[in-house]
Amino acid sequence: MISYRLNSRIGAVVFTAILATPAAAQTTAITGGKVYPVSGPLIENGTVIIANGKIVAVGANVPIPAGAQRIDATGKIVTPGFVDASTQLGVQEIAAVNDTRDMSARGKDNIAAAFTVWEGLNPNSVMIAPARKEGITSFVVVPTGGLVSGQAALVDVVPGTTTDMIVRSPVAMVAEVGDPQSAGLGSRGELIVKLRELLEDTKFFQAHRDAFDRAQTRPFVASRLDLQAMIPVVEGKLPLLITVNRASDIDAAMRLARDYNVKLMISSGAEAWMMADKLAAARIPVLTGAMNNIPDGFASLGQRQENAGLLRKAGVQVALIGNAGGGDEEAFNVRNLKQEAGNAVSYGMTWDDALRAVTLAPAEFFGAADRVGSLQPGREANVVVWSGDPFEFTTRAEHVFVRGREYNEKTRQDLLIERYRNLPGTHNTPPPR
Amino acid sequence: MGTAGCTARTPTTAPSPSRDSAQADAGRGGISTPNADPFPSTYVPFPSRTTVVRNVNILTAAGPLIRNGAILLQNGKIAAVGTTVEAPADALVIDGSGKYVTPGIVDDHSHLGVYAAPGGNALSDGNEATNPATPQVWAEHSVWPQDPQFPRNLAGGVTTLQVLPGSANLIGGRSAILKVVPGRTVQAMKFPGAKYGLKMACGENPKRVYGGRGGPSTRMGNVAGYRAAWIKAVDYRRKWDKWNADHKGDPPARDLGNETLAEVLRGNILVHNHCYRADEMAQMIDIAHEFGYQIRSFHHGVEAYKIADLLAKEGIAGSLWADWGSFKMEAIDAVKANMALVDHAGARVIVHSDDPSGSQRLNQEAAKAMEAGAEIGIPVSEEQAIKWLTINPAWALGLDDRIGSLEKGKNADVVLWTGDPFSIYSKPEKVWIDGALLYDRLDASEQWRTDFELGFVPFTGTNR
Secondary structure, X not given: OHHHHHHHHHHHHHHHHXXXXXXXXOOEEEEEEEEOOOXXXXXXXXXXXXXXXXXEEEEOOOOOOOOOEEEEOOOOEEEEOEEEEEEOOOOEOOOOOHHHEOXXXXXXXXXXXXXXXXXXXXXXXXXXXXXXXXXXXXXXXXXOOOOEEEXXXXXXXXXXXXXXXXXXXXXXXXXXXXXOOOOOOOOHHHHHHHHHHHHHHHHHHHHOHHHHHOOOOOOOOOOHHHHHHHHHHHOOOOOEEEEEOOHHHHHHHHHHHHHHOXXXXXXXXXXXXXXXXXXXXXOOOEEEOOOOOOOOOOOOOOOOOOHHHHHHHOOOOEEXXXXXXXXXXXXXXXXXXXXXXXXXXHOOOOHHHHHHHOOHHHHHHOOOOOOOOOOOOOOEXXXXXXXXXXXXXXXXXXXXXXXXXXXXXXXXXHHHHHHHOOOOOOOOOOOOO | OHHHHHHHOOOOOOOOOOHHHHHHHHHOOOOOOOOOOOOOOOOOOOOOOOEEXXXXXXXXXXXXXXXXXXEEEEOOEEEEEEOOOOOOOOOEEEEOOOOEEEEOEEEEEEOOOOEOOOOOHHHEOOOOOOOOEOOOOEHHHOOOOOOOHHHHHHHOOEEEEEEOOOOOOOEEEEOXXXXXXXXXOOOOOEOOOOOOEEEEEOOHHHHHHHOOOOOOOOHHHHXXXXXXXXXXXXXXXXXXXXXXXXXXXXXXXXXXXXXXHHHHHOOOOXXXXXXXXXXHHHHHHHHHHHHOOOEXXXXXXXXXXXXXXHHHHHOOEEEEOOOOOOOOHHHOOOOOOHHHHHHHOOOOEEEOOOOOOHHHHHHHHHHHHHHHHHHOOOOOOHHHHHHHHOHHHHHHOOOOOOOOOOOOOOEOOEEEEOOOOOOOOOOEEEEEEOOEEEEEOXXXXXXXXXXXXXXXXXXXXXOO
């Protein structure tokens, strides 16, 4: 038994390597499709040219380079690859197996600003291929837990090392507001005070670095590396992504951001719709889902599926993330991002906005719109050809390109199905090899 | 004696058309207990009016799709369904152009009411995690009828729920079969005459919960625990059956846990077994054979596709997820084609939720599983997939003679969808239970709000 298990694992790895080798130098022309560049208007019967891993041309009347591999996308839809704006993909393989969980840091007093979650990212996670197979070509790996959870990074879903995958790091400092207990504090107000103290200490640390190095400063709330990591936040260069749900907590986070000139982004935001006009006026983007309407805590009593649509209507920039609860939030189900998008449409968001919310919007929030999220010359060739409406269940991601390479390797699930789809006569017979 | 006790307690205030025959069924075989139905249903159908939906596509779960057909709901029952129906002149007529009608969805794995929103310790009533075997507990005694998750489930087209105890215990206790209706008491929600279910659980959960406090701490300990419980139950049943036959001497002492297990052995309570791995399901089947009971459905069954032939042979359903998996070791072999593969092998497939959010969109879960089947060359028709949501779970609850399909004489539990129910853009527009319109997406004023929601939850007055 052991030997066949090992064999099957090695088999999977070899398979991946073989199928992942088509040369990125290959020029590819995707023709005849309904092309949604997202950064510009829909192109009926459009062409997308990919060369050297980049998009080189997008348009209605684009000449096709000689020798280009052609993909006929007639009757199909072409979009940028989807960007999941908040996941633990790659840093959590099996939630109940501690050895595979690397999304949280202990930090000092629940402050772990220096924690760079991507250092623990496993590019060989078996969850990554299933996500890409369903059209996810980039994701933001986000740390969780504590008061300040750490730093997030945006990566492409390519094989190789984490270094190969990274598009931009860090893309945000991550914090959680609204659950004082998990931050080791007594109340909401104390939690905000703690964040203020951290921001003030960071400024003081930055201004008195020499004194600090001579051990001539007062004690700080956070460690040296945490304070250092916070400097770009107080400089307004690195966004502070706060997971927060209750309207009053969002308001408190907004006051904090205003007082310290912090570039704020809201994640989860169950009651963000109640603050929609204020969020729009302050130009604060929101990452939220469209599949949860349960008042599942006293901080999210106003949770509703129309949240994303209402925020857009008020002019707030929105990225869609998984919030369905249960198993849908596991790393395995990053692939359900399209289902969030479809539900968002069903609950009031326009289709175009929903597409933007899973492509260009997150790329813009995380400062990577020059690399991913749209179909424009010069961008990474992260492109998906869908058999139909990408949000509909009957639609398949027929061609998935990441940095110009097409991927169609078998996932671990495909291998399991191959093994068991034709069952032997009795359950006592060993499974087919 | 159980049968008599049961019908005698029928409240005169609660006449329900299905009640008499149903209650008799519940009492049948309740012979180890002085009263087989100590917490009787007080459910009364809500007021209804004769309603006909015309020009509508109908997935009956009992035959081919009827295009542009009609369905007549009368006196709480389905009076007619077909390409055309004769409707009385006073019937409310609904034009269903471009829309679909299906039976009400049945979720056979819910924890609504026992893990009520907004959550927290005060509302955590689903696992009596004080002993690995607690057949004596009944989920209905934990159900909070004001759980705000109930109306949301109704809005998702769910009309019948099996509320189960959690999976901490080898034997978790009795389930509650509820209609998704507003009620001041759980009795007012109980499906009249429904058989109880018994929750059992395999694998990681019991050994994790009890590993540090007396065991079981291993899978072999789990199996020893089931067998020890059934050995006692067999003994208990024999003593009571003998006393019932001869009435000699004092009756045996009552034991609540063994009463439940004895009823399982008599076939009057249906076993719902939480189990992920193929090898463990096969072991649970052997245990059932050893003690002479049936497993009605394996719940979660992420590896059901590996033993789909065995499930088909044993007549055991698989209550499955479309795509959950990998959150623990016993779930790592989850494949999206599980339902299609199990269906293809001839076993009964049920789309279950185990989740208050997923339960609201079981149609979407089914649609994902259909697509996964199509991708590997096992297409699943809409006529088949609707069974996964309705008649198959109704069978798992022993209620397939009353609900689960749109056939003349069955309870009028009906959903009108805004479009094809397997499209991501479709939602239930109207939901009827026993012919009564209990949810209307187009009429916020009529939407059910639980006591909890008053004041706490902003009234948004739109489609939930």
